[in-house]
Amino acid sequence: MASLWRKLTHHDGNGWxxxxxxxxxxxxxxxxxxxxxxxxxxxxxxxxxGGVSHAGPGFYWLIGLFLAIVTLVEVWLFxxxxxxxxxxxxxxxxxxxxxxxxxxxxxxxxxxxxxxTYLFGASMVVGIFIFTLLLLLLEFGNQPPN
Amino acid sequence: xxxxxxxxxxxxxxxxxxxxxxxxxxxxxxYPSEILNIPITSVSTFVxxxxxxxxxxxxxxxxxxxxxxxxxxxxxVVILGLVFMGFQFVEFREFAHLGLTPRTNIFGTxxxxxTGIHGAHVTIGVIWMAFLAYSSHNGALRADNALDLExxxxxxxxxxxxxxxIFTVIYLISANDAPPPGMESITH
Numbered sequence: 001m002a003s004l005w006r007k008l009t010h011h012d013g014n015g016w017x018x019x020x021x022x023x024x025x026x027x028x029x030x031x032x033x034x035x036x037x038x039x040x041x042x043x044x045x046x047x048x049x050g051g052v053s054h055a056g057p058g059f060y061w062l063i064g065l066f067l068a069i070v071t072l073v074e075v076w077l078f079x080x081x082x083x084x085x086x087x088x089x090x091x092x093x094x095x096x097x098x099x100x101x102x103x104x105x106x107x108x109x110x111x112x113x114x115x116x117t118y119l120f121g122a123s124m125v126v127g128i129f130i131f132t133l134l135l136l137l138l139e140f141g142n143q144p145p146n
Numbered sequence: 147x148x149x150x151x152x153x154x155x156x157x158x159x160x161x162x163x164x165x166x167x168x169x170x171x172x173x174x175x176x177y178p179s180e181i182l183n184i185p186i187t188s189v190s191t192f193v194x195x196x197x198x199x200x201x202x203x204x205x206x207x208x209x210x211x212x213x214x215x216x217x218x219x220x221x222x223v224v225i226l227g228l229v230f231m232g233f234q235f236v237e238f239r240e241f242a243h244l245g246l247t248p249r250t251n252i253f254g255t256x257x258x259x260x261t262g263i264h265g266a267h268v269t270i271g272v273i274w275m276a277f278l279a280y281s282s283h284n285g286a287l288r289a290d291n292a293l294d295l296e297x298x299x300x301x302x303x304x305x306x307x308x309x310x311x312i313f314t315v316i317y318l319i320s321a322n323d324a325p326p327p328g329m330e331s332i333t334h
Contacts, residue, residue: 057203064199068192075188078318088319095314098195099307106202107303108296116148123152130156131163138167 063105070098147297151304158308161263162315165256170323172251178323181246182316183237190233191313194268197226198306201275201299208282211289220279220295223302227272234265253323257316264312267305274298 074094077083083090103109109117204219238258241247248258278295281287287295 057206060199060202060206064196067195067199071188071192071195074314074318075184078184078321091314091318095310098310102195102198102303102307102310106198106306107300119148119152120155123155127155127159131159134163135166 060106063101067098067101070094147300151300154304161260162311165260165316168252168256169320172253174251175325176244176246177325178253178320180325181241181244182321184317184321186233186237187313187317190230191309193226193233194230194306194309197223197230198303200226201302205292205295205299208287208295209289209292213282213285217279217282220275220282224272224275224279227268227275231265231268231272234261260312260316264305264308267308271302271305275302
């Protein structure tokens, strides 16, 4: 069991939470942990792109497990009665969690050059803005005059 | 690849918006609540998520120079992609059997176009991954040119995140869309 744990979470003797730091703007540096040395002290750096880079297989397995659990929670919510108006916002939040999990860690956006984040983020913002306008226009734009 | 994915966001956004615009406007059945099978689609969603995990592991091992492990995980991506396509084929056939085709109603049109285009993306991804698995097996794909696999991986993960949105919007949210009052008995 201990051996399996080490295989899942360690690389070259280091756990993925305690691997060397590398500047985030270096493309694809190898063997880097996603969080860095001190867990809590580095949380801010994760969200500000000041953290460290690539993870190992153990970290990817944990992200996969997280995605599977979130999907299970979504399916469970589908069967829960009495959620009312909370149902759709809850699903959207869970869906967003999965989306961010895949984009940030599997697609390496969290570790790559910021330009890629801006490119993808900008297309998301523009897309959501245009299509929200479209939906609002079609919902309220054809109201007959009073 | 990121620029292409940005344009693909707009592409899928248009079809998802179209689905939302016409949601609940079908005049004849079958309606979503009568036909969507959440448990089955949850399994296929899980399969696609796990294929993303296999993809990232394949890339990791190819970068490490571990040829056999890299090839194996890329093959797992191909297999899981084929399983997902199989689920979609069975679902489409079942829907057609129950009377829902792209021509039946507005739900059928928007549903089949959106999921069909996503399925086409998965098919392209599976063919791409199969070529890369072969390249890895015969040594053409190595650590020094793993960027080829990384680019394909970005495409594959993008297909996965599009499905995350489709699964939430079409299946989980729309699955409760019942027929309009008085229309329950009207089916195709």
